Amino acid sequence: MSGASISFPHLFLRSLNEVHRSSAVGHALIYPIFIHRILLFLGLADFPSSEPVHVVGPLSATFLRQRAALLRADPSVSRGASSSSVPLPPSSTGAVETSGGAAATDVPPPTTSDDSDIRRTLDHVLTAQTAQGQVLVDILDEIRGGDFIFDWLELVELFRLYLGASLCILSFSSCHIVFILLALKSLNWFRFLISPRYIRETLATFLSCSYCGLCESLVRSLRRVPEVELPLVDMFVTTADPVLEPPIIIVNVVLSLLAVDYPSHKLACYVSDDGCSPLTYYSLVEASKFAKLWVPFCNKYNVQVRAPFRYFSGDDSTKSSGSDTSSNFQQEWKQMKLGAKIVDAVQNQNIVPCDLTVFSEIDRKNHPIILKVIWENKEGLLDGFPGLVYLSREKRPNHSHHYKAGAMNVLTRVSGLMTNAPYMLNVDCDMYANNPKIVLHAMCLLLGSNIEKEIAFVQFSQAFYEGLKDDPYGNQLVVMREYMACGFSGLQGCFYRGTGCFHRRKIIYGLQLDNIASVNEEILKRVGSSKELMKSVAHALKGKTNSPDHLSNSIDTAYQVAGCGYEHGTSWGRQLGWLYGSTTEDILTGLRIHSKGWKSAFLCPNPLAFFGCAPSGGPAVMTQQKRWATELCYAFLPQYCIITNSHFLPKAQEQAFYTAIVIFVIYHLYTLSEYLRAGLSVRAWWNNQRMARITTMTAWLFGFLSVTLKLLRISETVFEVTKKDKSTSSNGAHDVDAGRFTFDESPVFVPGTTILLVHLTVLVVSLLNLQPPAHDGLGSGLGEVLCSVWLVLCFWPFLKGLFGKGKHGIPLSTICKSAALVLLFLHLSRMTIMG
Numbered sequence: 001m002s003g004a005s006i007s008f009p010h011l012f013l014r015s016l017n018e019v020h021r022s023s024a025v026g027h028a029l030i031y032p033i034f035i036h037r038i039l040l041f042l043g044l045a046d047f048p049s050s051e052p053v054h055v056v057g058p059l060s061a062t063f064l065r066q067r068a069a070l071l072r073a074d075p076s077v078s079r080g081a082s083s084s085s086v087p088l089p090p091s092s093t094g095a096v097e098t099s100g101g102a103a104a105t106d107v108p109p110p111t112t113s114d115d116s117d118i119r120r121t122l123d124h125v126l127t128a129q130t131a132q133g134q135v136l137v138d139i140l141d142e143i144r145g146g147d148f149i150f151d152w153l154e155l156v157e158l159f160r161l162y163l164g165a166s167l168c169i170l171s172f173s174s175c176h177i178v179f180i181l182l183a184l185k186s187l188n189w190f191r192f193l194i195s196p197r198y199i200r201e202t203l204a205t206f207l208s209c210s211y212c213g214l215c216e217s218l219v220r221s222l223r224r225v226p227e228v229e230l231p232l233v234d235m236f237v238t239t240a241d242p243v244l245e246p247p248i249i250i251v252n253v254v255l256s257l258l259a260v261d262y263p264s265h266k267l268a269c270y271v272s273d274d275g276c277s278p279l280t281y282y283s284l285v286e287a288s289k290f291a292k293l294w295v296p297f298c299n300k301y302n303v304q305v306r307a308p309f310r311y312f313s314g315d316d317s318t319k320s321s322g323s324d325t326s327s328n329f330q331q332e333w334k335q336m337k338l339g340a341k342i343v344d345a346v347q348n349q350n351i352v353p354c355d356l357t358v359f360s361e362i363d364r365k366n367h368p369i370i371l372k373v374i375w376e377n378k379e380g381l382l383d384g385f386p387g388l389v390y391l392s393r394e395k396r397p398n399h400s401h402h403y404k405a406g407a408m409n410v411l412t413r414v415s416g417l418m419t420n421a422p423y424m425l426n427v428d429c430d431m432y433a434n435n436p437k438i439v440l441h442a443m444c445l446l447l448g449s450n451i452e453k454e455i456a457f458v459q460f461s462q463a464f465y466e467g468l469k470d471d472p473y474g475n476q477l478v479v480m481r482e483y484m485a486c487g488f489s490g491l492q493g494c495f496y497r498g499t500g501c502f503h504r505r506k507i508i509y510g511l512q513l514d515n516i517a518s519v520n521e522e523i524l525k526r527v528g529s530s531k532e533l534m535k536s537v538a539h540a541l542k543g544k545t546n547s548p549d550h551l552s553n554s555i556d557t558a559y560q561v562a563g564c565g566y567e568h569g570t571s572w573g574r575q576l577g578w579l580y581g582s583t584t585e586d587i588l589t590g591l592r593i594h595s596k597g598w599k600s601a602f603l604c605p606n607p608l609a610f611f612g613c614a615p616s617g618g619p620a621v622m623t624q625q626k627r628w629a630t631e632l633c634y635a636f637l638p639q640y641c642i643i644t645n646s647h648f649l650p651k652a653q654e655q656a657f658y659t660a661i662v663i664f665v666i667y668h669l670y671t672l673s674e675y676l677r678a679g680l681s682v683r684a685w686w687n688n689q690r691m692a693r694i695t696t697m698t699a700w701l702f703g704f705l706s707v708t709l710k711l712l713r714i715s716e717t718v719f720e721v722t723k724k725d726k727s728t729s730s731n732g733a734h735d736v737d738a739g740r741f742t743f744d745e746s747p748v749f750v751p752g753t754t755i756l757l758v759h760l761t762v763l764v765v766s767l768l769n770l771q772p773p774a775h776d777g778l779g780s781g782l783g784e785v786l787c788s789v790w791l792v793l794c795f796w797p798f799l800k801g802l803f804g805k806g807k808h809g810i811p812l813s814t815i816c817k818s819a820a821l822v823l824l825f826l827h828l829s830r831m832t833i834m835g
């Protein structure tokens, strides 16, 4: 950094210094410095000459440990600071921080002995974290206000250049390419590349904070908190289709939740079944019988993975220390034949009667409410297991029921009447709890006087079990978990990801951070006509719990709020609860909460909190991506250029050509380094790069089309449930094909095939020199050809699909459609130069 001209806020500068010194986060600096050096070497005139810097919040476990040690030594340190709305910067920590790395390892973890110590430590974590965020926000304000110092602007531009430009040009996946084109033409990149959104995103990525080290010790001390002080927690599981989401998967998720390490009488588990399936209900009844043995067993032997099918899968990583004594239990599991019973019921439609009369003759799109308390811990036994409720909300053909968001809202209301816990955990039906201490972990962040005012939800990391080697579908999201999600901690916190998230109930009811007291009346008016619900909401907003003694006592009132007409004339889905109108309700709901001023926290404990199954096979991946997508893709530029013999990239003679190449290479080296640092293979990196190209150009295009249709009011977006096709057996029979891309007749494969064919065609065209004479005498060049080659490499699975058989081959009809589109494209491209 060129000292004098930089006027970052003082503390920010200090924290940068810390980062420079800290070996743990130092690696984050490699990329910008590297790219900067090379660009400087190329001697681009307009380039900033000062060293670029990365922004990383040096809030590590070590830092927190030092902090806690300091607190113990001198309890007066910055105790009061945390309650002010604009938190103090972490200036008071200076003394410890600068004492160097050596001291860090000597300081023992905090052995907090009482509740107030925990609170205090938490206060400080939050103070430090908000301070990090605040500094960034200040800087962003400075930038927007225009009175920034030039060096800083350059810095930001540099960031923009690395991440934005490299991503855009090279992935051809966003409409920013238009800007890039303009920028390239004028060689005046920077003006086009700066936008507050990008600054925010890129900066946030590097502001990593880690709670993990701290949480272990906190959880330990939270164990000593008297049980009465621990709050109630409601746990929600949603399922929608007994075929795509086999009951055995749901049962395992439910069992893993029933067995979490938390006082069982403080928990209740609600399963919402949009599939209205007797099989699911039957499986849950069987599961509750099994739980009577399973839960005490888990507690006794301190089992780590409490989803039975994972526990008995023979995978050593799931075993606890006491597991050798489990042979008795293996025996029990076999006798209970839980797995076998359910599989048998699914295959033979042979259900042992368990009061299934309500399900007879049911139509899943047109049926009344089915609400059943499968189990309740009536005596409030400590060694019992949590209550289990089955709910299939009312469905009628002419009512839209808003998919998962609708289900979550019904669950919120029903649980509000039954248990009204101040905290709600929400998991998808395929996400089992891998770490039995998740609730305690979440409470570490949600409890505490100061934090109460800040954190709206705690999002746990997602991971996927039985991930295929090297992630051929690019959906394990490891780098996302390790780098991106943590990064958002500094700016209000990470997104709500739809599963593995603890929400504060009152915030789901629409409470604003800056207006906690006065809006309550308004909220009550919006919740609908049920008097009991209003009462329960009022209690929740005031932070009281009015839980009735027995779940079954409130069944009748609960029936009122689970009907499909209940929401009519209320604010559910708009100001209250999970938001409607999008099938990615999670992102929308999370953003709404952030926009009200609340923050969120991201937790990535060890062992990881939740494991789900990632879709495998082409069609399932595409369905999911299509739903997640909103962006359009530009993949035809290089081909267009080759065919018409024009160019969109700089020519090899121009300096900017090297800039593009350098960014391309370094972007890929950098992402590769991220994967390697996360312990993944080169292959996994390549698979993810490739799948990113494939999904943006195929599934995302369809996502874009369906959004367009919705905006034009031609069709409603439909939530297509992702297929959960992991079997519970651990045999390797189906593993031969694992990881190979599969295709079906779906139109979602047409664009991909078309793109591949076009690229192959243009490569032939350029090899055989069949291009028309160039307009401006320059014509297409190396850049465009390299782009085409790169894309063909990315679409390798499709290339193999052209020659594959059965589900591994692209259907002939798809190939024909694509070929027709290719001809059309060629024709249109030629026309543009004729005319």
Ligand SMILES: O=c1ccn([C@@H]2O[C@H](COP(=O)(O)OP(=O)(O)O[C@H]3O[C@H](CO)[C@@H](O)[C@H](O)[C@H]3O)[C@@H](O)[C@H]2O)c(=O)[nH]1
Binding pocket: 238, 239, 240, 241, 245, 272, 274, 402, 403, 404, 407, 427, 428, 429, 430, 497, 498, 499, 583, 584, 585, 586, 624, 627, 628, 719, 720, 721, 722, 723
């Ligand atoms: O009408 C519906 C449709 C879906 N679901 C449930 O919603 C969850 C998510 O569906 P899934 O098909 O598994 O979607 P994914 O793409 O795997 O899920 C991610 O993306 C969704 C938004 O697109 C979020 O809602 C999820 O929480 C998030 O994990 C599952 O439990 C479904 O049973 C319902 O309850 N009712």
Ligand SMILES: [Mn+2]
Binding pocket: 428, 430, 612, 722
């Ligand atoms: Mn899912």
